[in-house]
Structures are given as C-alpha cells and as structure tokens.
Amino acid sequence: MDLDQFFPYQLARLAEQVSLATAQVYQTRFALGRDEWRVMAALAQASEMKTSDVLGRTTMEKMQVSRALAKLERDGLVERSPDPEDGRAYLVRLRPPGLALYRKIVPMVQAREEYLLSDLSEAERKVLSAAFAKVGERARQLIRHG
Amino acid sequence: MDLDQFFPYQLARLAEQVSLATAQVYQTRFALGRDEWRVMAALAQASEMKTSDVLGRTTMEKMQVSRALAKLERDGLVERSPDPEDGRAYLVRLRPPGLALYRKIVPMVQAREEYLLSDLSEAERKVLSAAFAKVGERARQLIRHG
DNA sequence: TATTGTTATACTCTATAACTATA
DNA sequence: TATAGTTATAGAGTATAACAATA
Numbered sequence A, B: 001m002d003l004d005q006f007f008p009y010q011l012a013r014l015a016e017q018v019s020l021a022t023a024q025v026y027q028t029r030f031a032l033g034r035d036e037w038r039v040m041a042a043l044a045q046a047s048e049m050k051t052s053d054v055l056g057r058t059t060m061e062k063m064q065v066s067r068a069l070a071k072l073e074r075d076g077l078v079e080r081s082p083d084p085e086d087g088r089a090y091l092v093r094l095r096p097p098g099l100a101l102y103r104k105i106v107p108m109v110q111a112r113e114e115y116l117l118s119d120l121s122e123a124e125r126k127v128l129s130a131a132f133a134k135v136g137e138r139a140r141q142l143i144r145h146g
Numbered sequence C: 001t002a003t004t005g006t007t008a009t010a011c012t013c014t015a016t017a018a019c020t021a022t023a
Numbered sequence D: 001t002a003t004a005g006t007t008a009t010a011g012a013g014t015a016t017a018a019c020a021a022t023a
Helices: A007-028 A032-041 A051-057 A060-075 A096-116 A122-142 B007-028 B034-043 B050-059 B062-074 B096-116 B122-144
Strands: A078-083 A086-094 B078-083 B087-092
Touching: A007 A032, A007 A096, A007 B007, A007 B078, A007 B096, A007 B122, A032 A051, A032 A060, A032 A078, A032 A086, A032 A096, A051 A086, A060 B096, A086 A096, A096 B007, A096 B078, A122 B007, A122 B096, A122 B122, B007 B034, B007 B096, B034 B050, B034 B062, B034 B078, B034 B087, B034 B096, B050 B062, B050 B087, B062 B078, B087 B096
Parallel strands: none
Antiparallel strands: A078 A086, B078 B087
C-alpha cells in the first residue's frame, strides 16, 4: 500500500499546506488565530448577532466560540451587550477597529485563494467543487455509521 | 465574504471529515494513532530500513517518527536493532504481529477510500488528482515566499 | 428541567530546541 | 564540526463535562 497514492492522505497533506498558506495572512501578519478569524467572518455578515448565531454560522463548538469572543473582546475588536430578550444571551458585534481589520484582511485572503486556484480552468473548478460535495457526503455517512 | 464558499475553508472541512472517517478504522478499532499508522505503512514497504528511511517515506519530523516508533515497539509491533554500519543509527522492522495487523487494516482503509470516491467517475477522479497537484504546488509557493 | 454561555480539565498535535552518542 | 536519534517543553487545537444564571 502506497501512502502517497492514498486519497485521504493526499487530501490531508493538501489541506495542511493550503491552511498554512492562507493562515499566514491573518496569523503571522495580524496575530489572529483561526477561530478568531472565523468568528470575525461570521460577525461581518450582520451588524449584530447573538453568540448562538455565530455558532450557527461556523462549524465551531460553543466553547471555542466563547473563547474566541473573549480574546477578540480583550483585543478591542468585538463588543458584547446583554440580550434584552434573554438574560442568558449576549448580542455581539464588531467594533470599528474589528470591522476595519476584517476589511483589510478579506482582499488579502481572497487574493491567496485566487492564486491557489489560478492553474485550474473554470470547468476544472466546477468538477472540484462537485467532487468535494460528493466526497463530503460519503465521509459523513461513514462517520455516522462507524 | 462567505466562509462557506471560501476554498481553503471547504478544503479544511472536507479533510477533517475524511480524516475522521478513515482514522476510525485504525484508531477506534486498533488503538493506533495517525503517526503510528503512517510509520507502519512506511515499514511495510521493505523488510527492514533505517529510522532515517522512515523519515524519507513520510512527511513526518524525526521527533514524531521517534515517538511513533517508541510506541510501536512498546506494543510489540516493531523491533529495532543497532545499525552495524553506523553506531548512531537503528534498523527497524515490523514484527510478525505488526505485519499481521498491517495486513488486516489495509483492505479496510482501502474499502473506505473506494467508498469515499464511489460517486466520482474515472474522469472526475483524474481531474481531482491533477487539481490537487496544481493547488499543492501553488500552496508551497505561497508558503515559501511568505 | 432545559438552555446560554463560561470555566475546568485532559488529551492530542505541533514546533523548537537542547541533549547524547557517535561520525 | 556535523549527523542520528531522543528527550524536554511549550503552544495550539480538540473533546468532555461540570457549572452558574436564566428560561
């Protein structure tokens, strides 16, 4: 069995490299962790949302979201206020510095994305995207059924 | 910016799911970590090799290999002897129980691989494989040049 | 009793480098 | 001085569950 020809292994290596290449932008240059970046991207989709909405817009666990928000709040990028409709909940929003940082990072990571895909034709991108959906569905089936 | 449509994010999620689906076989059922599994797959390619050859056949660091080998040796799956040609080096090989375990696992993970890809035509698989190579090359360029 | 969000804990991974013994 | 491999340590990332406040 040749590990190099084994699809899950190829996929894992590619994902690792792509993740490294992309994360350089927000980690090395702006000291943001991956979770903080994901939370900011979620928050940027609306002027204000509940913590639970952030959960719904990411694949993160509530504990990861809680910690990412705490760090973003310490850094002054995000602010929280109590939800007037539910005493247990918070309303979260990007503060101006957070929004500015987000708007600065987005074009940079999008440029990296385009560079990563630049050798692929439009047709190849379509196949790739469809293949991701199909393989992902099969993977979820395997996980569900042990 | 929609994270769900962002290629590096899609790739990371897919890899995570596929890794989970594949690792179930050797982790849950046989208590092997990913590194141990990779080392066993490398060792199975020859009757005996140096630790440094294991390094060359995987993308692991020497420290990871050292730890994986130590665990495999504790579990009786691998044995080491001093290299008569270099007092610093070791010769490593799978012990019979290790080889038997490897031969038991291989068809199981291959079946999972085939299942994961079962919705893809031969042509789609070719596109996918070529795309991985192209994107991987671009990613390595980005990593190298910051 | 159930839910929102926080905190605690432990385990795995990863990254860096110091260390030993040979070469 | 360099190399093979080990050990130490610290930082992320992940998973589980206990917990306080509120519903």
